[in-house]
Amino acid sequence: MQLDKMVKFHKAVGDVTRIRIITLLKKGPMHGQEIANRLGLRAPTITHHIVKLKDTGMVYARRDKNTIYFHLDEKKLEYMTTAILRIGEENFLKSEELQMSEQEKQKVVQNFVTSEGKLKQIPSQLKKKLVILSYFVRHFETGKVYDEKEVNDYIKTFHDDYATIRREWVMQQFMYRENNRYQLNPVEMWPVIFEK
Amino acid sequence: MQLDKMVKFHKAVGDVTRIRIITLLKKGPMHGQEIANRLGLRAPTITHHIVKLKDTGMVYARRDKNTIYFHLDEKKLEYMTTAILRIGEENFLKSEELQMSEQEKQKVVQNFVTSEGKLKQIPSQLKKKLVILSYFVRHFETGKVYDEKEVNDYIKTFHDDYATIRREWVMQQFMYRENNRYQLNPVEMWPVIFEK
DNA sequence: TGTCTAATTAGATAAACATCAAATAAAGGG
DNA sequence: CCCTTTATTTGATGTTTATCTAATTAGACA
Numbered sequence: 001m002q003l004d005k006m007v008k009f010h011k012a013v014g015d016v017t018r019i020r021i022i023t024l025l026k027k028g029p030m031h032g033q034e035i036a037n038r039l040g041l042r043a044p045t046i047t048h049h050i051v052k053l054k055d056t057g058m059v060y061a062r063r064d065k066n067t068i069y070f071h072l073d074e075k076k077l078e079y080m081t082t083a084i085l086r087i088g089e090e091n092f093l094k095s096e097e098l099q100m101s102e103q104e105k106q107k108v109v110q111n112f113v114t115s116e117g118k119l120k121q122i123p124s125q126l127k128k129k130l131v132i133l134s135y136f137v138r139h140f141e142t143g144k145v146y147d148e149k150e151v152n153d154y155i156k157t158f159h160d161d162y163a164t165i166r167r168e169w170v171m172q173q174f175m176y177r178e179n180n181r182y183q184l185n186p187v188e189m190w191p192v193i194f195e196k
Numbered sequence: 197m198q199l200d201k202m203v204k205f206h207k208a209v210g211d212v213t214r215i216r217i218i219t220l221l222k223k224g225p226m227h228g229q230e231i232a233n234r235l236g237l238r239a240p241t242i243t244h245h246i247v248k249l250k251d252t253g254m255v256y257a258r259r260d261k262n263t264i265y266f267h268l269d270e271k272k273l274e275y276m277t278t279a280i281l282r283i284g285e286e287n288f289l290k291s292e293e294l295q296m297s298e299q300e301k302q303k304v305v306q307n308f309v310t311s312e313g314k315l316k317q318i319p320s321q322l323k324k325k326l327v328i329l330s331y332f333v334r335h336f337e338t339g340k341v342y343d344e345k346e347v348n349d350y351i352k353t354f355h356d357d358y359a360t361i362r363r364e365w366v367m368q369q370f371m372y373r374e375n376n377r378y379q380l381n382p383v384e385m386w387p388v389i390f391e392k
Numbered sequence: 393t394g395t396c397t398a399a400t401t402a403g404a405t406a407a408a409c410a411t412c413a414a415a416t417a418a419a420g421g422g
Numbered sequence: 423c424c425c426t427t428t429a430t431t432t433g434a435t436g437t438t439t440a441t442c443t444a445a446t447t448a449g450a451c452a
Contacts, residue, residue, distance in 0.1 A: 007212050013280055014206030016199060016372070017440080020381070023284045032399060040341050040379050045441055047400055066397055066450055081280055084209060085273065087219055213410080228429060241411055243430055262419045262428055 006087075009056045009080045017041065018049050025059065025072035032068065056080060062176070062183070105131045105194050119159040122168075130172060130192035136165070137174045138194065140184040148180045197279045199369060205252045205276045213237065214245050221255065221268035228264065252276060301327045301390050315355040318364075326368060326388040332361070333370045334390065336380040344376045 012018060020039055024030055036046045050070055053059035058077045061068050100108075108131045112120050119136070123129045139154055140146065148166075155162035166182075169175040172191055176183050208214060216235055220226055232242045246266055249255035254273045257264050296304075304327040308316050315332070319325040335350055336342065344362075351358035362378075365371040370386055372379050383389055 003212060003215060006215060007210055010206045010210030010215075011439095012210075014203055014208075014210045015440080016203050019199060019202060019206075019280070019283070020372075022280065026284045033397090042442065043399065044401080044443085048440070051400090063449080066399095066448090068399070078281055081277055084215070084218070084277055087215070087222070207409095211410080229427090238412060239429065240413085240431080244410070247430090259419085262421095262426090264429070 005056075006080070006083055009058070010084075012052045012056045012058070013081070015049070017045070018053060021046075021049055021053065022058075022072060022077075025070060026074070029062070029069035029071045031070070035070070100127065100131065100192070102195055105135075105192075108132065109135050109194070113158075117158055122159075122161070122164065127192070129168070131194055133165070133168055133172055133174055134192050134194040137169055137184065140175070140182075146182045148182065151175075151182050197276075198367070199372070201252075202276070202279055202283070205254070206280075208248045208252045208254070209277070211245070213241070214249060217242075217245055217249065218254075218268060218273075221266060222270070225258070225265040225267045227266070231266070296323060296327065296388070298391055301331075301388075304328065305331050305390070309354075313354055318355075318357070318360060323388070325364070327390055329361070329364055329368055329370055330386060330388050330390040333365055333380065333386075336371070336378075342378045344378065347371075347378050 013022070017039065021035060024035060024038060032043055032046045032050065036043050039046075050059060050061075053070075054061065056076075058073055058080060060071050060073060062071060063069075108123070108128045112123055112128070112132055113135070114120060119132065123132055136155075136158060151166055152162045155165045159165055170182075174184070209218070213235065217231060220231060220234060228239055228242045228246070231246075232239050235242075246255060246257075249266075250257065252272075254269055254276060256267050256269060258267060259265075304319070304324045308319055308324070308328055309331070310316060315328065319328055332351075332354060347362055347365075348358045351361045355361055366373045366378075368387055369381055372381050
């Protein structure tokens with residue numbers, strides 16, 4: 001957890017309208033119009049607030065037909081809200097172990113990916129594994145829905161153990177699964193981002 | 197915990213300088229000049245921030261000779277920071293003493309409301325008072341904005357002491373007030389819900 | 393393709409906020 | 423009672439922010 005993320009998070013929560021939105025989303029996903037109606041505000045105002053909430057990663061959006069539902073990521077909320085309690089402590093910095101420079105990330109990719117773009121093996125060390133998962137997951141397009149076969153087929157182009165990779169993507173929050181259909185999660189939800 | 201206290205708290209933490217102050221105070225009490233020196237800021241700036249931190253209760257001051265030491269109240273910090281995780285829960289505001297069956301709630305209404313729909317008196321027992329507040333507040337529509345007079349006029353149809361009822365609705369989080377304009381809060385925020 | 397509906401962007405306005413220098417206050421010690 | 427040290431208040435300045443209306447975009451569906 002970096003300082004500016006903490007600041008951004010508390011700025012986001014430090015607004016009466018956004019706390020009311022969080023309260024609503026705690027009961028379940030809700031779309032913009034309904035939030036606006038419930039709070040007596042206009043749609044652009046809700047967009048404005050939702051953007052701020054999404055920037056912290058505590059809220060994410062899922063489209064269903066014409067309507068975009070906003071979800072509260074309660075795990076993230078809990079993690080971010082309690083970060084201030086861990087600041088300065090041993091294991092606060094420990095979660096910073098995931099921090100790597102782009103250069104270091106590229107080195108991990110060089111070590112685990114062949115010149116033909118195949119994954120040699122899944123790294124066992126968490127932070128290296130996350131770099132690899134991030135590196136390959138960028139193939140998918142934001143907002144697009146993939147079925148399991150499409151995901152598997154793509155994984156097979158670079159690695160045999162497609163089941164493990166697919167499961168890790170979901171577990172580590174790179175992807176979101178519902179009814180065996182997969183979507184890329186917003187970059188804000190990734191634990192590590194391979195930029196390049 | 198009231199909504200505006202939560203907002204004030206997160207506003208207070210949502211600033212780089214104040215997080216840095218909190219980090220310093222976690223190691224022990226410190227006086228203003230030293231904080232200013234450590235952070236490369238001027239004394240008035242520190243006063244400005246300390247005032248905000250004190251307003252939330254997470255920081256308090258103790259004088260020793262002519263030096264004032266600022267202390268971090270970590271218990272308070274923990275309580276305030278985790279409040280957002282409990283918001284909207286059944287017993288967020290008070291304890292499970294507030295839990296009542298719909299049948300019990302109806303009995304309270306029968307005891308305090310005449311057959312003409314007038315409130316005989318405001319219950320002094322908290323949980324009964326909340327039932328009554330919930331019962332009458334359902335008159336308002338979600339998302340609609342009311343001015344003070346409209347609220348007062350409605351209350352007068354069932355009770356003389358409109359100021360108390362109006363204040364209680366805001367204090368107990370049934371309603372939300374801003375610039376003397378009132379809105380119903382989302383039902384999720386009510387400490388007790390009279391379902392009808 | 394055109395027409396819904398829902399969401400976002402753009403631009404404007406008014407309010408809130410972080411910071412500083414200068415002036416003032418509060419308290420202790422000679 | 424003056425001097426020194428520390429903290430607060432005042433007032434100014436530039437920045438950020440919450441909200442709105444109007445215009446635009448993005449999908450879904452017929």
